Amino acid sequence: MTAPRAPRTHGPRERMVFAAAQLIRRDGVGATGMREIAARAEAPRGSLQHYFPGGKEQVVNEAVAWAGRYAGRRVDRYLAELTESAARAEGGRPTPGALFAAMAQQWIDEFEAAGFTTGCPVAAATVDSTASTPSAREATAAAFTAWTTPLTAALTSLRVPATRAPALATLMISALEGAILMCRAHQSTAPLTTVTTELAPLLDAAAVS
Amino acid sequence: MTAPRAPRTHGPRERMVFAAAQLIRRDGVGATGMREIAARAEAPRGSLQHYFPGGKEQVVNEAVAWAGRYAGRRVDRYLAELTESAARAEGGRPTPGALFAAMAQQWIDEFEAAGFTTGCPVAAATVDSTASTPSAREATAAAFTAWTTPLTAALTSLRVPATRAPALATLMISALEGAILMCRAHQSTAPLTTVTTELAPLLDAAAVS
DNA sequence: CCAGTATTATGACGGCCGTCATAGGCCGCA
DNA sequence: TGCGGCCTATGACGGCCGTCATAATACTGG
Numbered sequence: 414m415t416a417p418r419a420p421r422t423h424g425p426r427e428r429m430v431f432a433a434a435q436l437i438r439r440d441g442v443g444a445t446g447m448r449e450i451a452a453r454a455e456a457p458r459g460s461l462q463h464y465f466p467g468g469k470e471q472v473v474n475e476a477v478a479w480a481g482r483y484a485g486r487r488v489d490r491y492l493a494e495l496t497e498s499a500a501r502a503e504g505g506r507p508t509p510g511a512l513f514a515a516m517a518q519q520w521i522d523e524f525e526a527a528g529f530t531t532g533c534p535v536a537a538a539t540v541d542s543t544a545s546t547p548s549a550r551e552a553t554a555a556a557f558t559a560w561t562t563p564l565t566a567a568l569t570s571l572r573v574p575a576t577r578a579p580a581l582a583t584l585m586i587s588a589l590e591g592a593i594l595m596c597r598a599h600q601s602t603a604p605l606t607t608v609t610t611e612l613a614p615l616l617d618a619a620a621v622s
Numbered sequence: 623m624t625a626p627r628a629p630r631t632h633g634p635r636e637r638m639v640f641a642a643a644q645l646i647r648r649d650g651v652g653a654t655g656m657r658e659i660a661a662r663a664e665a666p667r668g669s670l671q672h673y674f675p676g677g678k679e680q681v682v683n684e685a686v687a688w689a690g691r692y693a694g695r696r697v698d699r700y701l702a703e704l705t706e707s708a709a710r711a712e713g714g715r716p717t718p719g720a721l722f723a724a725m726a727q728q729w730i731d732e733f734e735a736a737g738f739t740t741g742c743p744v745a746a747a748t749v750d751s752t753a754s755t756p757s758a759r760e761a762t763a764a765a766f767t768a769w770t771t772p773l774t775a776a777l778t779s780l781r782v783p784a785t786r787a788p789a790l791a792t793l794m795i796s797a798l799e800g801a802i803l804m805c806r807a808h809q810s811t812a813p814l815t816t817v818t819t820e821l822a823p824l825l826d827a828a829a830v831s
Numbered sequence: 832c833c834a835g836t837a838t839t840a841t842g843a844c845g846g847c848c849g850t851c852a853t854a855g856g857c858c859g860c861a
Numbered sequence: 862t863g864c865g866g867c868c869t870a871t872g873a874c875g876g877c878c879g880t881c882a883t884a885a886t887a888c889t890g891g
Contacts, residue, residue, distance in 0.1 A: 444754075536745075539803045541750065580816045580820050587813060590800035594796075597752045604796060607788075608797075612793065612824075615824040
């Protein structure tokens, strides 16, 4: 997304941003080293200097921004999938609770497949580097916005009134992020399923008939 | 609470654990140094070695455990305060939503006073060191348990059925932790107030008449 | 007062970090 | 064929880290 057109196979720069995001969400910002990023991306260490003259700060900020965009795109995709399957099966419209369930399920699948080793990179960056440079904090804010905005739009398309959609989007992301934390701590997907179950009636009730 | 009776003034050991918790919640685990902990506690650097032969891992784990116990005690205190004031004013009983509001307000006050520089140490430890030693992860799990358990009990005493109280406690802590993250990122207390408002009806509806 | 333990104090060591400097390879274009 | 850019490669530097070793000091019980 930095370039208008991505190279046919992901270029080294893109690979490094992606590798940084992966490492950050596993180990946190502080414990992620530049050398490690280059190694993970199978990119030369010198290229980090070349593509990211701003140093580690720039790499981390781009990784966080990428993660925010990714989360936003996932929301759009879930909405499209749910809308299609709901229309085909019952001729109806999916509920906000089903959208949240899809978002949570993504994490449950990942935890079950990868074993609670990784969390949300935006959360990691928020915790780790709020106190550091202002640009790092701004990057996390932008990432949350890039996630909240499509989610708000999705809720609106699910007949949630425009006055409540932003608040519910904030609630959904908050609950999801917190549940992810608890899942990692307890090494269990239970918090995510619990939150999904408990939140569903509230979310569904917000959609006007 | 490590010792049955605390020394009249907090001893150096206790001060170091406290200082570690403060630094962790501001900078994260990785960015918090042993020398910094000692300096903040106004304790000699050699005492860290003496009181914590397990090294940084031990200090961090004790700080996280302390934070969990602290959060649990806060829940008990809020419940007591709300119960008393509700009984005096209306002769009634406080609602679960009011309990959540009290928990959130603590953070709002802190953010407004200290400027979004600090978050929850348990969240920081979870993000930073899930991948490191197993004991660190266990410490975060124990901390969440030390928080969830009193909260579940509090909900039960507010007439939430025992079958739903644990789930609601998980939801409350998840939403609170996530909202704290978003507040820090956006440098605004809005997420906390939003979550409090949106969650209140759900929580209150769970209390049987 | 003395012995012995608890605490404090300080310096050194090895390791990893992010960054910089400096070459070396590579490829398109004249 | 040569030249000028992008990219790659590699080593060095200073700094901070956690830990260890070794004292010096304070305190308590006899």
